[in-house]
Amino acid sequence: MEFVNLTAERRTERKKAAANRLRRAGRIPAVLYGEGEPLLLSVSPKALQSALGAGENVIINLQVKSDGGIETRKVLVKELQTDPVRGVPLHADFLGISMTRVIVVKVPVELIGTPVGVTAKGGVLEHALWELDVKCLPAAIPERIILDVSPLDLGDARHVKDLKVPEGVVVETDPEQVVAMVSAPRVEAEEPVTPEVPAEPELVGRKAEAEEPGGEEEGEKEPAKKGAAPPKAEAAKKPEPPRKAEAPRREREREGK
Secondary structure, three states, X not given: OOOEEEEEEEOOOOOHHHHHHHHHOOOEEEEEEOOOOOXXXXXXXXXXXXXXXXXXXXXXXXXXXXXXXXXEEEEEEEEEEEOOOOOOEEEEEEEEOOOOOOEEEEEEEEEEOOOHHHHOOOOEEXXXXXXXXXXXXXXXXXXXXXXXXXXXXXXXXXXXXXXXXOOOOEEOOOOOOEEEEEEOOOOOOOOOOOOOOOOOOOOOOOOOOOOOOOOOOOOOOOOOOOOOOOOOOOOOOOOOOOOOOOOOHHHHHHHHO
8 A cells, every 4th residue: 555745744733813824925834633733734735646646545654744854644634624716735634544444434426327217217316425434444445436327217215224335344334325326317397388368559649538537438328326315206297288379369259340
């Protein structure tokens, strides 16, 4: 197994201002945890990025410089804080290890192949578990756990108990936890399309009749008040008898003679 070398320097200041001065000087703060008190260090962010390029669980020979000389310790990167925009390291936590002592680490799970349920039936591959907790000696830490998902059909799943791990590695994650599965394609219900009603054509040359504001329509009577007696109907007038035409005056005079 290969080891990566990284140089670190002791520091004494803990305050935020001191950490900012370190970053302006081209270094970042770091802490080494293990047996005894945590050790305050500073490292080069570029050198740390180069060391991590060898793998997530790479074992580092950390060479710590101090007034008494150089002390070398084997460590793992326990936690790394990075800038969200530039992606450069801002702070590192190291964990001191012994090559003869079993440790628990997280190992990435990698899927290979394309499921038959995806290529032939349009299914969707879901990667549910990305990391696996394993227990082993530092020299036996696998770089990754590989799972071939090519045989998976619609509805099929692979669990932690289905994973193959190297000899000497014990899985600490729940064996019934799903690692990957192929689900049926999701069909979204289409909303019904309402046909557009064409607008009525505008009549050219015809003026709209404006209603007179505030007036009652012709022939509309005032409504009767509640509790009032209904109006009496007017009695029909009898037609007058036709008048007889008066005889001419000369005829009356003749009859009188």
